[in-house]
Structures are given as C-alpha cells and as structure tokens.
Amino acid sequence: QVQLQESGPGLVKPSETLSLTCAVSGGSISNTNFYWGWIRQPPGKGLEWIGHIYYSGSTYKNPSLKSRLSMSVDTSRNQFSLKLSFVTAADTAVYYCARILYTSGWPIDYWGQGTLVTVSS
Amino acid sequence: DIQLTQSPSFLSASVGDRVTITCRASPGIRSNLAWYQQKPGKAPKLLIYTASTLQSGVPSRFSGSASGTEFTLTISSLQPEDFATYYCQQPGITFGQGTRLEIK
Numbered sequence: 144q145v146q147l148q149e150s151g152p153g154l155v156k157p158s159e160t161l162s163l164t165c166a167v168s169g170g171s172i173s174n175t176n177f178y179w180g181w182i183r184q185p186p187g188k189g190l191e192w193i194g195h196i197y198y199s200g201s202t203y204k205n206p207s208l209k210s211r212l213s214m215s216v217d218t219s220r221n222q223f224s225l226k227l228s229f230v231t232a233a234d235t236a237v238y239y240c241a242r243i244l245y246t247s248g249w250p251i252d253y254w255g256q257g258t259l260v261t262v263s264s
Numbered sequence: 265d266i267q268l269t270q271s272p273s274f275l276s277a278s279v280g281d282r283v284t285i286t287c288r289a290s291p292g293i294r295s296n297l298a299w300y301q302q303k304p305g306k307a308p309k310l311l312i313y314t315a316s317t318l319q320s321g322v323p324s325r326f327s328g329s330a331s332g333t334e335f336t337l338t339i340s341s342l343q344p345e346d347f348a349t350y351y352c353q354q355p356g357i358t359f360g361q362g363t364r365l366e367i368k
C-alpha cells in the first residue's frame with residue numbers, strides 16, 4: 144500500500160520561502176508509471192494544481208506559480224520536495240502531495256493526508 | 265486556457281436518490297477527465313478517470329460518461345457515505361469548482 148507523508152513548517156512569514164517534503168513509502172519514486180505532484184486547497188475553497196515532477200527531474204508547473212516554484216526529487220531517499228518563494232497570505236492552504244498516474248488526464252490515485260501551511264507574520 | 269465549468273455548486277438529495285453532476289470543458293480535452301470525492305478534513309479520493317473508468321475499489325453505483333465536451337458523474341442510488349464534495353479535473357492545472365452534495 145503506497146503512503147505519502149508531507150512534512151515541513153506549518154507557519155511561514157510573508158515574503159519568505161515555503162518548503163515541503165513528501166516521503167513516499169510502499170513503492171518506488173523511480174517507477175516510470177507515475178508522476179509525483181503537489182496540490183493545494185485554501186481553507187474552505189477548491190483544489191489547485193501546483194505542479195508535478197517525474198523521477199528523472201522533469202517538471203510541469205502551474206503557469207500562475209511558475210516564477211516562484213521549484214520542485215525536486217531525491218530517488219535515494221524516495222522523496223520529493225516543493226519550494227514556493229515570496230509567499231503571501233494567498234498561499235495559505237492545505238498542501239497535499241500526491242501520486243499521479245502517467246496516463247491520459249493525469250489522475251491522482253494516492254494522496255498524502257495534507258498539511259496546513261499558514262502565511263502570517 | 266482550458267476552462268472547466270462544474271454544476272450544480274450545491275445539491276440536496278436523499279438516500280436512494282439518483283444524482284448527476286456535470287462538468288463542461290473546453291474543446292480538445294478528449295476523454296481526459298477525472299472525478300474525485302472529498303469529505304471534510306480528508307484528502308480527495310479518485311472515483312473515475314478517463315471519463316468513465318472506475319477506479320479500483322470504488323462502488324459500482326458511481327459511473328462517468330462523456331458527450332462531446334460535457335462530462336457527467338452519476339451516483340445511481342445515494343448511500344449515507346456519499347454525502348461529500350465532488351470535483352472534476354482536467355489534465356494539468358484545472359479542477360472544477362466543486363459540487364457539495366448534502367442530505368435533504
């Protein structure tokens with residue numbers, strides 16, 4: 144059974160960088176059948192796709208976040224990471240990491256439990 | 265930009281009812297649409313992908329269909345555990361706005 148677990152600070156100051164890591168267990172992050180991604184959900188609102196990364200390091204980024212977004216993958220530790228710079232209150236959200244099927248439509252078949260990140264001074 | 269319009273935003277129904285939720289997409293996405301169920305405080309759960317493929321373990325009362333750019337999620341007979349919020353998703357960045365399904 145695949146499990147994903149987000150970790151990182153729950154509080155980030157405005158203009159600083161939000162950093163999260165997702166540890167994957169029960170499967171290899173190098174499996175060619177999957178992407179590994181990030182989705183966020185502001186409190187009481189809908190879902191927003193942040194971006195995803197392949198084990199090789201190739202990425203897809205939401206154009207609205209692209210200039211502030213960095214993603215990386217560490218196959219030796221079976222984990223992947225997100226950095227979002229120059230955060231504002233609008234970046235306050237529950238951040239989910241996810242496994243994405245490498246197939247038409249990019250459906251997400253496994254999700255982490257989510258971690259709330261609040262941007263506030 | 266790809267646009268997704270999900271309707272209705274809110275739906276009130278009773279146990280045993282048949283309900284339908286619709287997503288209207290921009291032209292060109294073919295059958296690349298997925299549906300998710302989300303309960304409060306939980307991560308979403310994949311129900312349907314490529315418009316009509318039922319994810320493993322999902323009850324058969326859930327089904328998906330497509331007609332042109334209109335995609336439909338149908339729950340044939342609502343069960344108490346089905347009251348939740350439902351989202352459609354196109355490849356990449358776009359999710360629908362969500363449909364909140366509540367008990368009448």
